[in-house]
Amino acid sequence: MDRQIVICMDGTGNEIRRKASNVLKIYRHLKKDDAQIVHYVPGVGTRDGQTLIGDTWQRLKSLAGLGFGLGLEDDVLDAYRFLSRCYRSAEAKRRDWQLDQDRDARLRRGIGVAEAGDAPPVFLDDRIYLVGFSRGAYAARVLAGFIHNFGLLPPDRLHMAAQVFRAYRRLTEDPQVARTRPPAELYAEMRLYGRVLDPDVSVSIRALGLFDTVSSMIRFHPVWRNLARYRSLIGFGRHAGVSYNTSVRIVRHAMSVDERRSMFRSEHWVPSDFYPTRFRNSRLKRLQYCEQRWFPGYHADIGGAVREQDSGIGKLTALWMLDGIAADEAAAEAEDNRLRADAGDPALPRRPLGLALKRGARARYFEGATDSTDVFGKPYAGPDGLAPLHPSLTPGWWIFEIIPKSLKRREWKPGRPGLVWYFPLGEPRLVPHDHIVDPTVIVRRDAMPLYRPPNISGRDTLPE
Template sequence: MKRIIICCDGTWNAPDTEFGGQPVMTNVVKIARAILPEGADGARQMMYYDKGVGTRGNRIRRIIDGATGRGLADNMLNAYRFLICNYEPGDEIYLFGFSRGAFTVRSLAGMIRNCGILHRNAGDKVGQAFGIYSSRRFDTHPRMIEATMFRKTYSVCDLIPVTFMGVWDTVGALGNPLMLNGIFTKRHSFHDHKLSSKVKHAYHAVAIDEKRRHFQAALWEKDPADTHQTMEQVWFIGVHSNVGGGYTTTGLSDIALEWMAGKAKSTGLALDELSYHTDYLQKPANSRTGLY
């Protein structure tokens, strides 16, 4: 058994992001860098990190991708391909994400539930799997015949659990400031970001002071009949990046980081010691500046 940790960052966020000459790391980057190669139980831990949308290409492309969310499906499929290459039955899957990266890993969990994780020799079926997942028809629901038969034929096993999902401030409507009359909504409407019953432990840190309409939190709803799943959604002081990180001051984002790291450790993930500079008296930032 090994642990596979998928880390997907937020819009315009990357490990080398700077502001005013200072490095600004999100909580996703901090978690990714803290993952130890081996757990206390001897289990190997392997990590995949993906920069957020809007971090590739020239300046114009980065602006367009960041504003519209273009590239999110590609990010999800890249993470899915990493699982295809590395997952074996019995492995534990951990998912971390912030902002659109949170949406990405939530969508990834939905695709795993729908299509399983393909055998390595069935890697050429990723397009077909994505077609089944993205069609969102009744007959491709995870429990219906097409999805079930696809998993039985091509997946390493039928129902694959996700051990842990930790997300910071998943934004509704993909956090798109250009959502005009649904122009950009259709492109991402198929993403299944509901909480899958196959996620064992799910934690969502939400920004209580975020007022931007396009950053309305996409909250989970837990099935009260599901007694085998742990789910917590906690509101934290601050706006979007006060919770997920990305500002030069980390007094508030470190509060949400410490909470999430503690939850992950409690399920078995081995992390190096993180340095927290929490400040409960720090004032939330003004997020109503600029385009995003």
């Protein structure tokens, strides 16, 4: 059976509760059957303690997760282990089919019945879809980066996954050193693990569905080293393959125009070509379908993690995500079959496009097109670019805005002066000129005199 596996990785502090994020809504309303296997990972900063004694410790862990993403790598490994146990390649399916045929042939010979001689069907790899919000979106990108740089272990070798992941993390532990080392030396430890553990290195990611990716991953280096190299008391870093990954076919990224918190800077994606494996073969080269779009609203608005009656922006981004993945898959299928025809190969079997929702879920829960209400008696909201916004820079977050930050981490250039450090003080995000700004941003600006995002000033025509 051709299957798709969907991993839903929720955002900072998000879990199963009243203010469900888009990730949780999508997880809840996806079909879950033999053709579509779905897994949900709660966000970093959630409290998972089961005892009263551990409550204080869980609160501290929750705060660390909210502020700095601590615990994110555990979530990545949880999703990795789930994939390892569920994913099946075309080769594995073909091998199992042949074993069944051989067993059937032996049985037929034993009872004197002619062999069936069935023609082998066309086998396809399972497709992997990763959907994430906030640091859950970053976790999805880390998972994709880990699979790209190492591969997918079989279930009987999963006990080594954490050890291999530590080697993967060390690739970017010191970015300055990493940039100066030749690739063969930099990846030597990873390749040694690969030779011993023999992971599947042909696993690709069909789609990344990202709602406002942020990271803020701390690197625990000595303070003197951070000051010398990064001019910062705290060192921040990224994992390998989180901004650029040739093993991902489709990338869709919804971003917040209005978010101001310096600990929640958006992590942009760098488009590239696509290859089914990390080994670049020009014969296998394909387009990577990538769209990054800015929407009105703050971080929680983009991720849909607000009250249902106020979630019009979130419904807008969710439908854009679902429709976009399906449209990009149609384009990718057409490209694949065109290239196969040029090579004299038959077209691939048709497969469902996009993520399969339960019957009626789109109209009821995402479009708000019915009279249905949620468990609290509130009607389901539909997409609305003029829906209420939810400012995120609350007094608690202002603590991080008055802590000096290194100029190396500054995005907003026309801002306050500083030599080595600067005070963020709620500076807006930088919207690159080649990024797409959703028309609802302009509609909202024109309809509401007090809505004037400084990072899109002067933008009346929008690149598409």
